[in-house]
Amino acid sequence: MRLDKSQISGTRFMFTITFFLQSSALLTAFLSSVAQQDSWIPVVLSTISCMPLVYLFRTLMVMFPEKTLLEMMDEVFGPVIGKIFGVWYLWFFLTLAALNLKDLGDFAKATVMTETPHVVLVLLCALVVVWAVRHGLKVVTRYSALFTFIEFGIVAVTFVLVAHQMDFNNLLPAFQLPPIKYLQGTHLMTMIPVGELVVMLMLTPCVKLSRTAATKYWFIGVTMGMLTLFAILVRDIMILGNTLPMFTLPGLVTMRLVNLGEALSRIEILFAVGLTMLLFFKVAVLCYASTIALAQLFKTKSYKNFALIIGVLVVVYGPIIYSSTVEQSTSARDVIPFFWGVFEVWIPLLMFIIAKIRKLPKKTAENPREQEPQPPPRRRVKEEHMK
Amino acid sequence: MLFGYLIRKLRFLTSYRNIQHQSGNSANEETKVEKQNEIKIQKSLHENLKNLKNILCDSQDLNVHSIRFGSESQFSAAIVFFDGMIDNPTLTDGILRPLMLWGMGKKEDPDDTDLLNILEQEVVCASTVTKEEALSELAAGCLCGETVLLVDGCMGGLVINTKGWEKRSVTEPASETVVRGPREGFTENLRTNTSLIRRKIRNGQLKLEQLKVGEKTQTTVCLMYLEGVANPKIVEEVQYRISQLDVESILESGYIEEYIEDAPFSPFSTVDYSEKPDVVAARILEGRIAIVVDGTPFVLTVPMLFIESFQTAEDYYVRPMYASLLRIIRFIAYFITVFAPAVYIALNSFHHELIPTTLLFTFAKAREGTPFPVFVEALIMIFAFEILREAGVRLPRPVGQAISIVGALIMGDAAVSAGIVGAPMVITIAITAVAGFLVPSQTDSGSMLRVVMMIPAAVLGLYGVAFGFLGMLVHLASLESFGVPYFDSFSNTRDMQDTLIRAPLWAMTRRPKGIARGDMTRGHFFIPPLRPFASDKHQEDDAQEGGES
Incomplete structure (x- = not known):
């Protein structure tokens, strides 16, 4: 049973992936605290190391084209274990959404609205997110391409504007850290931005992709996202050098340095615009996934009324996860990558292996996506009227 | 969200009430229908005239003119029309004069059954003449500005097209003025409007469908679209929405707009309108459907995209x-x-x-x-x-x-x-x-x-x-x-030719993706040569001149 009837095109799905990755790009403090001025190396390494993971997601998507992640688990693990895992995943999506929303609220509170209560800032965003989620995936992902290009534009423009302040010596000394740090950084990058793409499996039924198209869009999407990340990190390192790990938002500091005569200065507003857009989009996708997950756990026919519930949960859950920012960044560096691994790697991998052993999916010998798609049964009633 | 909920409940309530209402009144309605059927056309002219006047409530502007014609003035007849709705010269030249002159040299008279056919085919000079046998149809003809001819002894009457009333001439529209471009605008007359559009698109594919809407006003509504270019699903949707209307009156196209639009509670309108034939013609050529309503110079076009508000006719007339x-x-x-x-x-x-x-x-x-x-x-x-x-x-x-x-x-x-x-x-x-x-x-x-x-x-x-x-x-x-995403042109890279920028006409070779179906191409892509009329000979001349200097 499909809850959301909307269909999105493959290109839009690709940009959704890219944008999802880009939204992690502006919050790279936890990475630079591990790998210092060599932060760009883990990005390159993780781009390579994440490919099997991406291939796993893509394979699951092709194997069960009409099912969301929760339905896949129901089929593979059986209804009882599937449901238990489903509840875990719901919690996982909710936590991710809450954390990202909290990040947005923290940013706004730190930079523009210092005296406004955190919850008010977060509530406004949550309301708009809920509104978008109620309209379905079509609306949630509508602006992915537009936002991606805006983000590309912002990165390119700032790159040019700070070019004269860049110093290649800031990249030195390279490859001097103990190897374990690179490993840790790579693991971090693979788990936190890329691994979170497991949420895309919740969108599967709404995306019509053939086998080759799925491969193409997944890999191009991930590559574009990682390229943006790489560009941003290199820019920040070359500008800030050793001071990079000191800042929670290096991107903001970099943009603050832009000063071309009288005309172009104080463009950190661009950073704010980008961050708001990115986090809004990410929270919307995550909330959408949680809403669908909740609706499927309760086997309801419509998901729309759950959107508000998820929105409220996300708003109240965010502030109570961590007691302080320090705790959050420590946990993001030391605990989260291993813990998230369960959801992002091990359960999907287990699912893939069991599905192969049980020879699932059974009925569809050929890929149903390549069969002729049925015309949507829209307007059936009205046509009868016309006759 | 809240509005949607309320409206769903209201709709349920009204439909529920309607069902009850219908089941209670079904017996009543049947008798009413029978009553209407009772008034049938009869042989006697006197009876017919009386019944016709009854249907039209004996209105004062109903003109009944009794005439006698035939070689020996043996047939008595009457013409019935509403004063002011008909064109007097047509009435005189097309109906009265031929009738009076007919049968002067004839030897034998036709019998009553043939008489109407002969009158229809041989005598009356008008663009459309139809034979009707129901009194209600005759009355409807009168109300449209047609003239009804009743002959004594005949079971039936002729409805003759003599429409003609005062109308405004084609002038420059007040709401959309242009510096460059055609200055004509629609008028309140439906036929003038449709002819203005047809004069822009002289193609057999331009299809026109007429519907009557409004229980009391009986307003004519026309759908105009290019067959084979417009999306048939959207056409069907528009037809369905308009034919479902159960309303008393349609006085302006705004009424239609409000009844058929997708988002009644949005600040953005989802049905566009224009007063200029060239704008409407351009939209029809893109695969849209025009809804022309009688009595108003504003023609609706659907489906509307957000970008349409930013496109003006003049965009395409300047460089x-x-x-x-x-x-x-x-x-x-x-x-x-x-x-x-x-x-x-x-x-x-x-x-x-x-x-x-x-x-x-x-x-x-x-x-x-x-x-x-x-x-x-x-x-x-x-x-x-x-x-x-x-x-x-x-x-x-x-x-x-x-x-x-x-x-x-x-x-x-x-x-x-x-x-x-x-x-x-x-x-x-x-x-x-x-x-x-x-x-x-x-x-x-x-x-x-x-x-x-x-x-x-x-x-x-x-x-x-x-x-x-x-x-x-x-x-x-x-x-x-109408099933087309309102904001589509911004997320569709292919329609970018006509959104943020207006591409040159020779580069806009495809119709907008969401709207048209079937015939998508407008023409072949070509880059105009730098000097389009310079033939080879001239170029040689140029080269020689260049060489000399």
Whole structure:
């Protein structure tokens, strides 16, 4: 049973992936605290190391084209274990959404609205997110391409504007850290931005992709996202050098340095615009996934009324996860990558292996996506009227 | 969301009530139908005339003219028409004169059964003549401005087309004026309007469908579209929505618009309209469907995309670079008209650090003497402007000047010098108001949204404005017009040829993707040569000349 009837095109799905990755790009403090001025190396390494993971997601998507992640688990693990895992995943999506929303609220509170209560800032965003989620995936992902290009534009423009302040010596000394740090950084990058793409499996039924198209869009999407990340990190390192790990938002500091005569200065507003857009989009996708997950756990026919519930949960859950920012960044560096691994790697991998052993999916010998798609049964009633 | 819920409940209630109503009244209705059927046409002319007058309530403007004709004036007949609805010369030349002159040299007279056929085919000179046997049809003919001919002894009557009434001639439309481009506009007459469109598109594919809507007004509504280009699903949808209408009256195309639009509670209209035949023809050529309503010069076109509000007819008549520039200006203007007051409020109440210092001093100086918070100040000014605008539209023209003087001097200058509002606020509202007129079909949405956007700005500053903007984008993305996403052209890379910029005509070879089906190409892509009429010979000449010099 499909809850959301909307269909999105493959290109839009690709940009959704890219944008999802880009939204992690502006919050790279936890990475630079591990790998210092060599932060760009883990990005390159993780781009390579994440490919099997991406291939796993893509394979699951092709194997069960009409099912969301929760339905896949129901089929593979059986209804009882599937449901238990489903509840875990719901919690996982909710936590991710809450954390990202909290990040947005923290940013706004730190930079523009210092005296406004955190919850008010977060509530406004949550309301708009809920509104978008109620309209379905079509609306949630509508602006992915537009936002991606805006983000590309912002990165390119700032790159040019700070070019004269860049110093290649800031990249030195390279490859001097103990190897374990690179490993840790790579693991971090693979788990936190890329691994979170497991949420895309919740969108599967709404995306019509053939086998080759799925491969193409997944890999191009991930590559574009990682390229943006790489560009941003290199820019920040070359500008800030050793001071990079000191800042929670290096991107903001970099943009603050832009000063071309009288005309172009104080463009950190661009950073704010980008961050708001990115986090809004990410929270919307995550909330959408949680809403669908909740609706499927309760086997309801419509998901729309759950959107508000998820929105409220996300708003109240965010502030109570961590007691302080320090705790959050420590946990993001030391605990989260291993813990998230369960959801992002091990359960999907287990699912893939069991599905192969049980020879699932059974009925569809050929890929149903390549069969002729049925015309949507829209307007059936009205046509009868016309006759 | 709330509205949707309420409407669902209301719809359920009304349908429930209707079902009860129908089951209670079904017996009643049957008798009514029988009663109508009772009045049948009879042989006697006298009876027929009496019944016809009865149906038409013996109205005073119903003209009944009894005549006798035939070689020995042996047939008596009557012509019935409404005064003022018919064209007198046609009546005289097409009906009366041939009837009077007919049968002068004839030897034998036709019998009663043949008489009507002979009259229809041989005698009456009019573009359409139909034979009707039901009195209700005859009455309907009279009401449309046709003339009814009843002959004694015949079971039936002739309905002869003599329509002709006073109508406005084709003039330049008041709402859409152009510097360059055709100046003709639609009129209140349906036939004139459809002929104006057909004169633009002389192609057999241009299809016209007529429907009658409105129980009392019996308004004719025409759908016009290009068969094979327009999406058949959308055509079917439009037909369905209009044919389902169970309303009493349609007086203007706004009635139709309100009944068939997709999002009645959105500030954005999802049905577009125009007063110019060239605009409507261009839209039909893109695969849209025009809805022409009798009695109004405003022709509706569906489906509408958001981008349509920013495209004007003149964009396509001037050269593409300038047209693109104008279009970008229009986008900025719409942005200004929605967000300028909100941003001004946000800057003034929250983000002083974002304003350059010298400007900040100016603002502070202006704010010093004003008593109200900046939000209230903005509300006052917007309110005053809306009052002035409405007054300017409704007032008779000679008084209009007084309004502009009052507006300019008292509202602007005096309000500032009296210290009620600050001068920067007056400037902000003025630019907001003027910018709104650049995009005429979104003026209404703009003036509503700017007030809505001021609220988050007053509460949460630029952060609030940003989420107001995102909310607006979400709303726009959720809208659909007849199954076509309203905001589609911005996320569809292929339709970009005609959104932010207006590509040269020779590069716009495809119709918009969401709207048209079937025949998608408009023509072949070609890059015009630098000198299109320079033949080889001339080029040689040029080369020689170049060589000489």
